[in-house]
Amino acid sequence: MHPAAHVAPGAQIGAGCHIGPGCIVSAEAVLEPGVELMAHVVVDGRVRIGAGAKVFPFATIGLPPQDLKYKGEPTGVVIGPRTQIREHVTIHRGSTGGEGMTRIGADCLLMCVAHVGHDCRIGDGVIIVNKVMLAGHVEIGDFALIQGGAAVQQFVRIGRMAMVAGMSGVERNVLPYSRVKGFRAKHAGLNAIGMRRRLGLTKEQVVVVARAVHDLYRQGRPEETAVALLPAYAGNELVEEILGFARNRGRHGLVPFGRWSDEEDGGEGS
Known part of the structure; x- marks a missing residue:
């Protein structure tokens, strides 16, 4: 000392x-x-x-x-x-x-x-x-990455291995393994590189998860849609984790789906 x-x-x-x-x-x-x-x-x-x-x-x-x-x-x-x-x-x-x-x-x-x-x-x-x-x-899951200058509102949950882009404002919950960005943050795809590096997934396995996320948002009420989707993806642990997160709405719903969803199989990994 x-x-x-x-x-x-x-x-x-x-x-x-x-x-x-x-x-x-x-x-x-x-x-x-x-x-x-x-x-x-x-x-x-x-x-x-x-x-x-x-x-x-x-x-x-x-x-x-x-x-x-x-x-x-x-x-x-x-x-x-x-x-x-x-x-x-x-x-x-x-x-x-x-x-x-x-x-x-x-x-x-x-x-x-x-x-x-x-x-x-x-x-x-x-x-x-x-x-x-x-x-x-605020709750943040394991191995998440919150980039510079981002602001996260109180009681927001950010899932495991999610990525928040720099200067984003996060007002709603962020799904595990997803990427969000924007002044009012929106879903921008999956942390695909991180999933392949840390979890050892193939590109095909990541695509299955991406498809589940698209299905989750497609109906416009993801907290309710998550329940209906569970049987279709039974046995896929990553999808089950995402759907379970979506069902637990808490004080906020999920970040909205962004227009840049064609990047679903891209993104930077942690």
Whole structure:
């Protein structure tokens, strides 16, 4: 621990941690073995940072949520192992309006100046690029990619391995394995390259999934259509995952279908 750092009595610091100059660590914080806080990092309140995670200068973790209903309740943040949090990232603690915890999974990368609002739940292997803004209660599935400057409305769900294009505004839920883009984000195809690379799918298998997504949107009421489509794609785990996601409407429906749907078998992979 650098002599210019301040670690409050009661903080639990694991073996091999490095706490650089100007860092402030609260009494309720838990740093698991090998965590590195480079310099001028603030860890406030009930925060647990997983083993081997690395936090770059001027990031803040666990400060109170930007929620006028919050009255100082004992909420917190949990960050998974080996996650990297770059410069000026802000991660706010949970609120009583959610489960009380903001959660970020293992092996994630949060790039500079990204914001993670209260009660967000982010899966493993997620990449959040510079200046992304996540409002409260956003859910992001494993290995999703949110590109630079995108803004995600509160309570929106983004499925596993989905891709959100830079500068997009996401007001509705994003299907697993899909790509969305636009000032008001619309469905723009599948993350086909990512599906082939990470899941080992053939192009023909990806086309089946693409056809299911077309069928899902064709009737105009995808939450209801998903139920009717299940028998036709029974046994296809990816399609069943997509249809199950579509059925769980939550507070928002799905992003609308875009005019660029002819790109269904293209796109960039993560």
